[in-house]
Amino acid sequence: MNMLEKEPDGLLIVNYHYIREKRQYPYPGIYPLERDAFVEQVRWLLSRFQPVSPEEVEAFVYGEKPLFRPGLCFTFDDGLVEHGWAAREVLEPLGVRAIFSVSSRPLMEERALMVHKIHWLRANTEPERFRNEFMALVPEEWLGKAVEEDVASAAAQTYVYDTPSFASLKYLINFQLPNRIVDDISSEMLKSRKVSDSSFCREYYLDKSEILRLSRKGHMIGNHGHSHTPFSRLLEDDLEGEMARSRSFFAGLTGKEQTWASYPHGRQWAIPADTKSFCRRFGFKIGLGLDGGWNRGGESPYLLNRVNENDLKKAV
Known part of the structure; x- marks a missing residue:
């Protein structure tokens, strides 16, 4: 039995935030994955699992088409500037496309999250x-x-x-x-x-041209709210405003409606009480949390399991 046959079946979704050098920060506060470690981790994951497209993820979680090998999906939250490098220099040469979930406030208002x-x-x-x-x-x-x-x-x-x-x-x-x-x-x-x-915004976040490039290269631009406020903490009118602004902005920028949402902060306390109702209300096919674990089929498509890169060893 080979290595792939020994792996659990289903879908592993891995998430990334900071990918940068630790030594640039004199104090604790940012816990990045360094670039060399990111490259090594991506190659290691691809040696074990089959990368799947957003369309294949949707078909799997909706029960339309099984995965015949353990599947792998890369996601990146917050629209940080290094995510452009990750796509351009690491993922694309390997033929991999990912989901980049971006909050709209830095782009629309030049106000940092x-x-x-x-x-x-x-x-x-x-x-x-x-x-x-x-x-x-x-x-x-x-x-x-x-x-x-x-x-x-x-x-x-x-x-x-x-x-x-x-x-x-x-x-x-x-x-x-x-x-x-x-x-x-x-x-x-x-x-x-x-x-x-x-x-701060100019140095920290992807700009409009970089996001447009990601979209044109076949990556998906997911919703991550406008201000990165946990959706669970927003009043009804504020939630409506957040979603209207962010969805309208990215549709105008990329020419595509957003169909995936990554819940800001991702933990149970931060997500909407009824993820199915939330996603259907705003037109999302997929909702991403951050509580770890594999997706083996049967999970709600509106709250898929996802693993942060620093917790990856717990899953594999």
Whole structure:
């Protein structure tokens, strides 16, 4: 029996965020996969599994056509600038096409996504200084949230790669403070370092021409919201606005309607309560989470399993 016959059948969807050199950041905050490691990982995966197209994924998960070998699908979230390099220099020479899920705000408004501003600030700021600066900008009425009894335990379970103190701070940022407050604080912290939102966007994200190139090369541009706010935290009108803006923007840019959605943050707490209703409402055939594991057929197409690259060993 050969190696492929020993592998579990079904579909493995692998997701990537940062692909860059660790040494450029003096402090924790960004945990990238380095470029050489990415190339090695892609080649290793392709030696074991059969790459499948978005159309083949859809046929499999809707029960229309089985996969006769263990299938592999690459996805990239957030529209980071290095994703263009990954497609152009690594995937395309190997004949592989992927799904790139992009939030529209940096492209439409030249306003960086809150999550990346926080990542960058943490990676370039001494930890205690970051914590002190951030907390000094939190409105007084929200400061009490930082010392609630249940925060430490919940934070440790959510942010397993962080120290307890910074896990609690990230929990405050992502679960307790309104997104608009964190967005404003992170922009103010950037400004104090003489970094504007617009310059941050130019250095951090794919531009319109790069996204159009990806689409024309046969990659899929998936939806990732407008502001990267978890869909579960948006009021009905705000969700409608987010989806209308992002879908309209990318349809205008690429000439194609988006049929896949990657839920921002991807975990159970962040996804819509009813993913089937959500996807049908906005015209998506596929919804992608981030809770790991294989897709063996029978899963809801509106919440497929997906594995982050740093958790890949758990799946294979």
